[in-house]
Amino acid sequence: MDEIQQLWLSTGIANLDWGQALMMGVGCLLIYLALVKKFEPLLLVPIGFGALLCNIPVAGIGGPDGLIGQVYHVGIESGAFPLLIFMGVGALTDFSALIARPSTLLLGAAAQFGIFATLIGAVLLNGLPGFDFTMKEAASIAIIGGADGPTAIFLASRLAPDMLGAIAVAAYSYMALVPIIQPPIMRALTTQKERAVVMEQMRPVSRLERILFPFVVLILCALLLPSAAPLIGMLTFGNLLREAGVVERLSRAAQNEIINIVTILLGLAVGSKLSADKFLNLETLGILLLGAFAFCIGTAAGVVMGKIMCYATGGKVNPLIGAAGVSAVPMAARVANKVGQETDPHNFLLMHAMGPNVAGVIGSAVAAGLLLALIGP
Secondary structure (H helix, E strand, O other): OHHHHHHHHOOHHHHOOHHHHHHHHHHHHHHHHHHOOOOOHHHHHHHHHHHHHHOOOOOOOOOOOOHHHHHHHHHHHOOHHHHHHHHHHHHHOOOHHHHHOHHHHHHHHHOOHHHHHHHHHHHHHOOOOOOOOOHHHHHHHHHHHHOOHHHHHHHHHHHOHHHHHHHHHHHHHHHHOHHHHHHHHHHHHOOHHHHOOOOOOOOOOOHHHHHHHHHHHHHHHHHHOHHHHHHHHHHHHHHHHHHHOOOHHHHHHHHHHHHHHHHHHHHHHHHOOOOHHHHOOHHHHHHHHHHHHHHHHHHHHHHHHHHHHHHHOOOOOOHHHHHHHOOOOOHHHHHHHHHHHHHOOOOOOHHHHHHHHHHHHHHHHHHHHHHHHHHOO
16 A cells, blocks of 8 residues: 555646646746747747656756756756857848948847846836845846847856746847737838838958957957957857858858757756746746837837938938847848838848848847946856
8 A cells, every 4th residue: 555655746746836837837928939930949849848847846957966957957047048049040041231230230239229228117016016136137037138148158157057947038039029029110100201211232241340340349349348258259259150151161061060950958957947846926027028118119119210321311221121120130120121022022131231230149249248248257
């Protein structure tokens, strides 16, 4: 009889509580959104499955001695995975649009306004019962506004590791929802005439310019904001592999095998932090709401800066490309192109939008470095 009771107590049914069941449901929801709705499947599938695994009672796979727990310790706590992802992003991204029109840096910079507005919002939220965000936690939440998952993970792992699961899920969820969240904001802030602006073809960019650009960005970062060097350095290194033309094997590895393997491990590790005891609280709801606010403010700020540039250039800049200043590459640029073609099917904004989109990647990394320098340990 004792053996039967012991066997019963070792089962998942006997140890499953409502919180674990709920979080397993959240994991299934993330997988559903990835498989059926095609929302950021490369990350939501491993994150959702990681949530399932870490909430299985007794198994302990997400604990300190479990496989995913050890992956988290090696890759997330050390900050290695986000940096390797940035190397892959650099290798996959063509910076020519930004080089051809450097003024689009202003659009990428404007879109980061959502980060700092949300930092203030998180601090003000402490005035409500149940919320007690420290400055480090507020900064980690605010970075969601950059719409850059690896940067959000990198900063949260250093400033607020206990909130990493909620912050990562919010960051990647809002990245996946770019086609839903951004268009209404873009339409509300622009006129039909502004959306119909046709931009001039960009000048050709030489190979020498493409090779020198990563060095220029890295040197400026090293001189002005060394705390952002890990992210900027890996981004520029990946881009140099792409543009060098003599290390095709390394470039292909960064674009494919390395980033794919790291994406799987990073997703599982992040999902392991979606355990019921850490995720089901009022502060998590605050993180999700503030993340949405940050993303909306960043999009709006980019569009407003686009309107200013449109006016300053006599109507040569389509304000829609300002929405691509958030760092969701290349999805935000595609959304800007799609909204533009709703007004004029023959107006192609994709390459023009890639300039602020790339600037947004750099801008979010710079914002993270600034927050680390001001608030970090």
